[in-house]
Amino acid sequence: MTNVAPTATPILEGRGLSRSFGNVRALDGADFEIYSGEVVALIGDNGAGKSTLVKALSGNLSLDSGQILFSGMPVDLNSPSVASEMGIETVYQDLALAPHLNAAQNMFLGRELPAEGLLGRLGFLDTKTMREQSRKALDDLGATVRTLTDPVGAMSGGQQQAIAIARAVAWAKGVVFLDEPTAALGVVQTKNVLETIQRISSTGVAVVFISHSMPHVIEVADRVQVLRLGRRVATYEAKNTSMEELVGAMTGAITGAA
Structure with missing residues (x-):
């Protein structure tokens, strides 16, 4: 697990990100941040806004409002190629x-x-x-x-x-997004992927791990950020939380933690 200095600047940050598709509000003032060498698990129920947030932070989707910062500087992530030039890479579920x-x-x-x-x-x-x-x-x-x-x-x-x-x-040189990377894998391959996530973070690259597997989340993440209805509703230190607490935050049974 990575120890992040409290005065460190996030390598990637989203502030007040909003995006609608017709009458559907996919992101509603969502915040997100990750530091170099950190593994952040991004979790939420279906429709919470995870995929929309990942697309916005990786240059694959424009926003209605909000600000994205890279190493503390505002950036216009208007295409995947711009993100790649910054060292941001993404593995989507459709591969x-x-x-x-x-x-x-x-x-x-x-x-x-x-x-x-x-x-x-x-x-x-x-x-x-x-x-x-x-x-x-x-x-x-x-x-x-x-x-x-x-x-x-x-x-x-x-x-x-x-x-x-x-x-x-x-x-990836800065940030890598892994959207459900173990979904189609067997036990041995899943173990290899989880070990790879830890190995990547040890080189200083930040890893955003999107998963429905709470045991995997707790095993590899430094912090867990919970999305619900297009907003970040809670952030937990992985070592100090439980599957029950994470599920409670996802469903709204438990309200926010810093």
Whole structure:
């Protein structure tokens, strides 16, 4: 677990974020913050606003109002590419993989390595290096992706999820969002992902962990932020809370904690 200095500046912060879809208020003045090297679990019932908040903080959704700050400075996260340039990476539940491409091509999608010399100037890629780096990233995750040359669309859900997580982890330098990263995984792969979350945070990268699994939340998080009806209603130190307390905050049976 990470000890955050009380005077530290959050690496990523959202203040009073609001977003409506027609008559539905998905975010209603939501606040959020995370510090470098910290694991924050973001929890809430279905419809609480978790996915909308993640999309807003990762450049995938515009806001009606509110302010986003990166390292204490206001930023305009108007696209995923802007977020990526800041070192913010996201793994969504739909994984956002290109099914016709193989694992290495997906790992380096939009970041392809050109071959050296004339071949690179002619548009050829350094396929060997991309495969080697992809294999290392997957091995570091403990993923069982046996081939890097088959289209990912032909792979199991667990293998696809492992590729998406490995890609985000490999490129994240500031913050990585993991939206239900263990949902399609078995016991061993889930253990590997939870260990990877702790390993990422130990390098100074902040991890936002969205999950419905309260045991996993308590196991890996430093803090837990609870959303309900589009607002943050409670924040807990993971080591000082319980599954019952978290569920109570999610359902409204328990009201806020700082």
